[in-house]
Amino acid sequence: MDGLDWGTVADAAAAVFLVCGAFLAFAAGVGVVRFPDLLARMHAATKPQVLGLILVLIALGLRLRSWEIVGTLFLIMVFQLLTSPVAAHMVGRAGYRTGKVRTDLLVLDELTADQDDAEQAAGSESSRPADERDARGEDVTGRPGT
Amino acid sequence: MFWVFLGCGILLAIGATCAIVRAERGPSMLDRTVALDVFTTTLVGAIALEAAWSRRTETIPILVVLSLVGFVGSVTIARFASTEPEGEKRIRTHEEVAQEDAARLAEEEAERIANPPTAGPPSTDSEHLGATPDGEVR
Secondary structure: OOOOOHHHHHHHHHHHHHHHHHHHHHHHHHHHHHOOOHHHHHHHHHHHHHHHHHHHHHHHHHHHOOHHHHHHHHHHHHHHHHHHHHHHHHHHHHHHHOOOOOHHHOOOOHHHHHHHHHHHHHHHHOOOOHHHHHHOOOOOOOOOOO | OHHHHHHHHHHHHHHHHHHHHHHHHOOOHHHHHHHHHHHHHHHHHHHHHHHHHHOOOOOHHHHHHHHHHHHHHHHHHHHOOEOOOHHHHOOOOHHHHHHHHHHHHHHHHHHHHHOOOOOOOOOOOOOOOOOOOOOEOO
16 A cells, blocks of 8 residues: 555545535536426525535535534535525425425325314314314414414 | 546535525525525535535534524514515516506595594504404414
8 A cells, every 4th residue: 555645535525525516506507597497496496405516525625624524514514404494495385385286296285284284173163162162272363283 | 536526516506596586586485595595505516615615614503593593584584474475476576666656645644534533433443453463364
């Protein structure tokens, strides 16, 4: 193993990771422009947010080769994994409720069916007297919880 | 090694440009939010790429901050997203805005003449005071 320089190996691996991460960012850009509706664009946008960022940070760690920096990079990864699902959940929920989702493009739409079932169940419940439902601790308005 | 970094930079630049294009086109506020999220992530990638190229560590706190606060904008916009009327998806010209304002003022004036204001409790509903506006996402 004498002829092998580990710095060169790490740099080569970093180059591979960097190219993969940059390609994911490129693919996300193309997908965000070309995909037809909000959910498809969100699908494309998620790729560099998680996997692309992880690849680029691994490459950066391989380039810098210091344990303190690796700790910071790990922290960046954890923050991104904590925050990007929150944003995606909020955007998807708002998109569904304001009618940005094209149902003709969906293969399976379980949320609408479940919501219709819940509304029907709430409608049949509201035929009972209100104080009876109140005693059972239910919402008197009969609305499904938001 | 230089060519690898140049290629990565070009890929990131194309991705960021596409995200900006989508942010400009819309058509809804949420699409723009998603596009700007992609732009932020590409920016993180570009800063990391530069740090990897010059082996410097001063810019790494920027990555921490961006990964922490990058989601605040999209969460805020998504929280206050509402159904947009059909005509308001594009920016109107000054003439159109002036025309609509004039029409609305004339309508209000006619209504004020038709039923003069009566003494009574002021209606709080018109400005959604204490109530939620139509179409707001809860």
